[in-house]
Amino acid sequence: MKAPLPLLGALLFLCAGASYAADCSKAATQAEMNACASQTLTQNDSDLNATYLAYREKLSKAQQNQLREVQLAWLKYRDLSCRFESSASAGxxxxxxALQTCLADKTRQRADELKALAGCQEGDLNCVR
Incomplete structure (x- = not known):
């Protein structure tokens, strides 16, 4: 079955826009900057998820449950905090x-926190292993 010509054109346009947005050093329009912020947030979220899962594997079942509770609370904090911090630009x-930049920054910070916890030294009283 052949795809209708307008559909193919729309798909090509979207693909071309996505590949251009990948070069964020040249983002000049608001749409391009938004796409780059979204891309950064997606990457930071992916890194956080990988770090979280790797760290979780090192923990006991009880610690895994605690970490899950902490992470859920952190997600709520991050989202509310960024909505507040970016509220001056609302509308x-x-x-x-503004919102996506805040979310990306806080997500990167959380990934760094989890990496530090995962790599803490034996004997560190704040080390959960």
Whole structure:
């Protein structure tokens, strides 16, 4: 079955836009900056998930449950905090950029926190192994 010509054109346009947005050093329009912020958030979220899962594997069942509770609370904190921090731009053209930048930054910070916990030294009283 052949795809309708307008559908193919739309798909090609979307693919071309996505590949251009990948070069965030040249993002000039609000849409391009939003796409780059989204891309950064997606990457940071992926890194956080991988770090979380790797760290979780090292923990006892009880610690895994605690970590899950902490992570769920952290997600709620991150989302509420970023909504507040970006509220000055609410309704404006930069609102998405402000929110996604905040989310990406806090997500990167959380991944770094979990990496530090996963790599802490034996004997460290704040070390959960």
């Amino acid at each position: 404006g053209s930069a609102a998405t950029l």
